Amino acid sequence: MASIYDRGADDAFRQALSEARQAALTAQDLVEVTCPHPDCGRTATAPTPDAGREITVTRSAALVGEYEKVHCPAGHKVFVHYCKTP
Template sequence: MEQSNTVSPERDLDAEVACPHCERPVTVSVPDREADLTVSQYVAAFGEHSVARCPAGHRFWVYYC
C-alpha cells in the first residue's frame, strides 16, 4: 500500500525549539510550516501561541505568526 507524504492543511505540524531556561530541545505543534516561531519565558496578553514544557519541567510559550 502506498503512503502519501502530503500533509493535510488542517493538520498541525511539528517543529523543534530550545527551552529558554535550559536549552533542551522540545517538539511543539505549529499551524503552518512557514510560521515564524518566537520562544518566550513569559506569556503575552495576545497572539497565537502554544504552551510547552521541556523534559526538565520548565514551562514556556511559543508564539507564531
C-alpha cells in the same frame, strides 16, 4: 589497555539520530524548540506554524496573539508564539 570507543562512529550515530528525529517531527507536523531558561537548552516539541507565520520562543505568555504552552524535559514552561511575518 586498548580503548573500544570510536568517536567517528559515535558522531555518525548522533548525526543519523538527529536526521531521523527531524524527519519524524516533519511527518507529524511538529517542530523542535529550545528551552529559553538559563542553563537549560533542552528541546521540546510544538505544533508547526501555519504558512506565513514564524516561531518565537519565550519564558512568558503574550497578552495577544496565538501561542502554545509546552514543557521541556526539565519541567520548564515554554511559550511558543506564532507571529505573522511581514
